[in-house]
Amino acid sequence: MREKLGFLVAVWFLFYGVGVVGRFVVEKNSLKVTSPESVKGVYECAIGNFGVPQYGGTLIGTVAYPKADQKACKSFDDVDISYKSRPGGLPTFLLVDRGDCYFTLKAWNAQNAGASAILVADDKDEPLITMDNPEEENPEADYLQKITIPSALITKSLGDSIKKALSRGEMVNMNLDWTEALPHPDERVEYEFWTNSNDECGPKCDSQIDFVKNFKGAAQILERKGYTQFTPHYITWYCPEAFILSKQCKSQCINRGRYCSPDPEQDFSRGYDGRDVVIQNLRQACFYKVANESRKPWLWWDYVTDFAIRCPMKDKKYTKECADQVIQSLGVDLKKIDECIGDPEADVDNPVLKAEQDSQIGKGSRGDVTILPTLVINNRQYRGKLDKGAVIKAICAGFKETTEPAICLSEDVETNECLENNGGCWQDKAANITACKDTFRGRVCECPIVQGVKFFGDGYTHCEASGALRCEVNNGGCWKKSQDGRTYSACIDDRAQGCKCPPGFKGDGVHICEDVDECKEKLACQCPECKCKNTWGSYECSCGGGLLYMREHDTCISKDANTEFGWSFVWIIILGLAAVGVAGYAVYKYRIRRYMDSEIRAIMAQYMPLDNQSEATNRVSHGDV
Template sequence: MRGPVRWAAVGVVVVVMAMVEAAAGRFVVEKNSLRVTSPEGIKGKYECAIGNFGVPQYGGTLHGWVEYPKSNQKACKSFEDFDISFKSTRSGGRPKFVLIDRGRKLDKSAVLKAVCAGFEETTEPAICLSEDVQTNECLENNGGCWQDRDNNVTACKDTFRGRVCECPVVKGVKFVGDGYTNCEASGIGRCEIKNGGCWKETRNGKTISACSNEVSEGCKCPPGFKGDGIKSCEDIDECKEKLYCQCKGCSCENTWGSYECSCGGKEATSAVGWSFLWVIFFGLVLAGVGAYAVYKYRLRSYMDSEIRAIMAQYMPLDNQEAANQHHVAHAGDDI
């Protein structure tokens, strides 16, 4: 490049980008002012933006070029075939944007599209998205992305390069999926949005759900129900399947998600009364047998030994009397 201005093909556009915000060591979309000095047809100052990968704590002014090629203006072939190069011939050369003619005239919107073409998809805020630059592709058939019309949730994001199908984050709840055919709420709080995609039904003021915030994903029918937990959960008839309330004379009534068991009628009352009496009777019998066994084998032997000890102190026992008589007989022989 020689001189302050380099002419490439039809014209050269000198671009001055005045930075408004300093970069923070990450990709940042910054609002800028764009001043076009030539060609004369689009000369002026415009509002635009630039994607800045930036150096921390540094701002300033970026000088660059928007070049419109003399040949191969639609870029259908390689520019090398036309002996055209956009590479800088010296170190420290200014950055360049190549303006390609896609069937539109060289006007304000074309220049802005050339400047904004490097934007990262889904960048927020979408400064480059304006009526002059592009239309919203999500407005037509939701861009072909997943959508929940009832809760006004969509996976379609309109960017400068086109729409992107990406599962969103709504009220702090992240949706996961391919973004095209499926997006499901995941994590804590997922049941607050479309019940986490799980089954839910309300009857007589009572609401039962297959979604639980205690788990990050999945649906499971609660106790008393069976099913996949997504499309349906059917009530289990505990009475019909004889799972509970099977006592004689008891009446079982199935309820939604549970059951009620009651015992009524004279026959049932009599049966319960006789059963109670039999329990008491057998309890008394067992207590008597136990007491007799204790008396026979423990207390009786103990009492016998105590009585013998007492009687031995006041009167001779049979064996002691015989021993005394034998002793007297031996004494007589000696005399």
């Protein structure tokens, strides 16, 4: 007992005697009183560290305050009181006073009485605190894992105001709102799980191991598909310099007092020591590091689950040999893990455990991690029961609206508001297109994108397709009909032109396009001999008396005349060709004759002078004289 007390004193000295002040953040949600006017307003309340908070959701109810056992430390069955809501009635939020018993016992009694939530009014004016579980060693705390209703601690002043309103016979209506209890900035949720490889710490260790087993499947699906980024963490303490050589520090710490963990049984004389826990924690952290580097971080869940089953402390298998067998069965590089662990006896820092100690310190909106297990989602500490369904809801609350994975929209997790009256959004029932998008927090009315075609509108009263492909989706919202083997559409790819009835039809192009009777309205077949027959979307013209209809000229011609015209045209061509031949022959004869004349004249000029030649000779002779 002295050894146990000595170590606890050392831990106390670590946190309070060396100037390290832990920063515990109280996680809150919104509480809105809607009536009566005297209390109406929005208030803060602290989320209890038990039960199942409705992360991402809201709960509307009416407040009741018991006339007896106002601290709810006894079962309400003893006084035959029920707070279960009647069919069609609002859920009951039971208001009780702080004091005399555990918060969890108050919640358990309220739940058994039929209340849908419990409000604990503080008994003094002070900042809100987090209602926590009692020590797990308490034999009366076996109901802890059975609490399923949400809980909230409210200020004394708000509690007094509600009590006064109820005493005046006024109904107090309230809305508990967890929609903003967790940040939800984008399409990926980052969460941390602060855990321990120790399996001999009582009911808390048992519930932690059960949670890992139950949650493994969902965690791995979310991680594989990139919806989440998960990181496991392990709490260690360091041994103060003055106690490094003590028996307690040597048995609880590695690397010369730098990284320590409490004795599993809180008894230094038997079983495994704290240093064994630290080494196994380090091995699990290194397993995650190596698996994450090989882009398979989800294998951590397999390793931790298998290790808890195959290597429990109670069977004396909590050893390196057993752990190595599990690692090898999962195909992870054992050598890299051993290198990551390093030498536990060395007087040097271990990079992995040093980073773990740094991460324990709260940053931003997250407080220090001081208890196990602790779940941190989007840098906010999760409050409530460590249960698969409750944690999935909390993770789903961390996604930006409309980016949630399918698991968040299943019937087991949330209610699909689009199923009732289409959520009040626009829809085209004929084409099965809707602007209602189910989200974890409710629904949004947003014009959809269907087959690559974007719809524009307010999402509530109308949505209209746009783009070159808009006619491929519901025909762009325009009229379309098939009849007599033909299909006509009023959709035009150019959204600016909207819907326009095709030629042969008239109407608004959206709801109706009626066939135009071209025959009746004298729009076709106007020639005297023409006969008109209306068809759907068009018309047919014909001619009587053996005449042939020419549509392009809207006229009738004789079939015989057409034949005579054809032969006349042929004769004209033949005669034309003959004329061209005669003319060509005449030209040919003329040119031949000219040529022959010139040749004969040249020959005769050589033997006898011609008249013009003698005259030229005489002129030349006279000129010489």
